[in-house]
Amino acid sequence: MPKYLLRVKMTVDGLNGVFKEGATARREVVKRMVESLDGRLESFYWAFGDEDLYVIVELPSNTSAAAMGLVVSAAGGVRTSTVVLLSPEEIDKAVQQKVEYHAPGGA
Secondary structure, three states: OOEEEEEEEEOHHHHHHHHHHOHHHHHHHHHHHHHHOOOEEEEEEEOOOOOOEEEEEEOOOHHHHHHHHHHHHHHOOEEEEEEEEOOHHHHHHHHHOOOOOOOOOOO
16 A cells, blocks of 8 residues: 655744644544545654654555545644655665666757
């Protein structure tokens, strides 16, 4: 099943929700949401820096990841960026594929 890294930045409304409900409650909300899409929450970490939260999930498809991102962003509590994660085995398959390409200005 494909894995995704969700980089999350909290809005003021989202942070107020964390103060009210707690961080573990937000993790449970995310876990239920992912499971409702037949996925699995792998990790959920709060962080310092540009993003407030890093979440890794397994979801059945890019469509599921897009649906989740749209719903969460539309709610207004966070802004998300989704990164598709690839395993070493997937990269091995990628490098074995023949790709036709001509670089700009190349011969």
